[in-house]
Amino acid sequence: MTDSGWATDPVLRRTLVAAGLPVVGRFVSKGGWVSRVWVGDEYVVRLNSNERFRDAYRHEAAVVGLLAGSEVPHARRLAHGDGPDGPWYISERLPGRTLYDAWPGADSHTRQAMIESLGAALRALHRVPVPAGLLPPWLADALAGKPWPAFHPPVVSATLQQVEAARRLPSNDSRLLADVADWVQERLALFATDVPVLVHGDLHGSNVIVDQGRVTGIIDFAEALAQPADVELDTILRWCARAREYPPTPDEQGLAETTLAEVPGWLHSAYPELFEREQLRERLNFYDMYGELALYAHHPQPEIRKAAQHRIARLLSGHNHLDGLAW
Missing domain, CATH: 3.30.200.20 (Phosphorylase Kinase; domain 1)
Incomplete structure (x- = not known):
């Protein structure tokens, strides 16, 4: 700075x-x-x-x-x-600073207050009327076959499309992708009755402004879209489990995951409806699968695609970053 x-x-x-x-x-x-x-x-x-x-x-x-x-x-x-x-x-300019900046020096009481305030803000966000099919233009372009500049947030209806994109890779694991296609097909019914809401799509510590223990603003709506509300939870829990992957800039470090261990519980208390969907773990796994498939099918770096392939195999066996979270 x-x-x-x-x-x-x-x-x-x-x-x-x-x-x-x-x-x-x-x-x-x-x-x-x-x-x-x-x-x-x-x-x-x-x-x-x-x-x-x-x-x-x-x-x-x-x-x-x-x-x-x-x-x-x-x-x-x-x-x-x-x-x-x-x-x-x-x-x-909103009063305060980012949650990322405020978190390390805040005591447990203040941290809880900030997350509870975030829960109230998210409930309000998910009640805002949203146009059907709202997508960021860059994401709509990517789904239409243009280059992928980013690989989240998930779009439920485009998940099988990512399986097919992965199948076009010359080095694809055809057996793995056949299993993935079956896995996805079996779970699409989980979303059949969903009513899409306005979802921020990239909610983590750098996109929340806090002051004196409360949220003064959610910022950076460039990835906002119309999807099920628990797509928001997918990003938040991923941030909690893999916080070091969410630094505010490429040359900084993310927060330590251990400091975020209580965030899911505090958010659950403040916004319980977000956690009340039937088969929530399977839904969250589905969102995770979408993200890993997008990486596997579209990321330009072979080592990133290989890591995504490994995580896809773990997901098929029922394991991912959610295993160690108390939520």
């Missing part, structure tokens, strides 16, 4: 001018996985130069528009657009 002073970065200045905002105020430059970010006293500026995530900010702006008038704590959008440096998005 670096202090860029009084909007001296020329890219930041051009973006502020394009948004019709004053080119004054102290901003702190922060790294990210996809975006460049400047955090100011009043607003946050993000710039996306990664063309693989087509229309990510347009999608986020549309989703944030759905939240207007709801009880979902979120950052109000101030402006978004396209410029010579790439697409940009400006939102108000």
